[in-house]
Amino acid sequence: MTWPDNGASAAARQQMAADLADGHWNDWIDAFSAIPRHVFVPCFYQQNAEGAWQPVTWGEPGYLEAVYSDEALTTQLDDHGVPTSSSSQPSVMLRMLDALDAEDGHRVLELGAGTGYNAALLAHRLGASDVTSIDIDYELVKAAVRHLEVVGLRPTVVVGDGAQGWPSRAPYDRVIATVGLHTIPQQLLQQAVPGAVIVVPLGYGIVRVTVTGPGHAVGRFLDTPAFFMARRSSGAPPQFDEAAQQPPTDSSVPPADLLGRLKFPASIALPGYNSCSWKDDEGNLEAVGVWTPDGSTATAHASGAVRQCGPQRLWDTVEHLARVFEGAPAREEFRVTITPTKQTVSYGDVGGASWDLPASP
């Protein structure tokens, strides 16, 4: 045993695996019960009551319980205290790994190596030589390789922009991303064999597509709600000052709808969508803000006043979604069709509502 293990960690790991299995043991549950998550997350960050981030490490109260709970754990913060890497929520990881339908001999590319934990699960199940994992952050890759070595696994872990794939180890039978994307990059399709399965977080959902030919794929969203840390790329911050100077228009869509029933469709119809909210002193929702990486920004007040600026009229799209959907639409009703020149998400039967995803990642 080359990693700290005090019996409590082994017991906690087995308990987490049993909870994840929920009576249905499979190869991935074997991997969760074999791979010690605490080796990959020697430290995570937790916000205290004031919102300040505190590190929690091995041996500290609550550490083991958190590491072997079904929680995403923040593992890296930038200079402004914004999370930039995390160990994803185990049940969501399991759902994605199950959806991958990976078999012995499959070559897998993972986007978003992070701590290396998911790469370890893949390597345990499929063999390290068939696993390639990529992260944009050199320091994270160094740490992931170290963690993997501790548990005796040596998949290929490289530094790069996952949206470009990793051509030198292609072709891949399976591609999985644990970082949020706005579109499914053509590069991933080009580096995949026909019939390959690609599982990727998109907006507030996870999409699973099958490659049907060069540059072509079809699939649909899983029913699982999920939100992953967005792929690191430059994007404009929200333009709230500029929006505040615009003349207000009236909207009958309650701001709460954007954070509730319309959250998933808005995240698809407005790729790269971000939102925030403001509350009054009693904690009631006063207004919401929404913006996209091109700097388009909208604010909607509980009074019905909407202000918008930038190249896209974001709230107009929210109003359109409010007309299309009576309640919260089920994720699995959204289909994805990819061709070399276009990616479309469509809802319901042929002829229903549809939205184009951006052409480039």
Ligand SMILES: C[S@@+](CC[C@H](N)C(=O)[O-])C[C@H]1O[C@@H](n2cnc3c(N)ncnc32)[C@H](O)[C@@H]1O
């Ligand atoms: C949720 S974490 C991944 C968790 C990881 N699979 C694990 O098991 O710990 C998302 C990761 O995506 C990485 N990332 C962000 N932008 C990226 C990009 N353009 N290409 C590759 N990785 C990226 C971040 O550095 C971060 O480590």
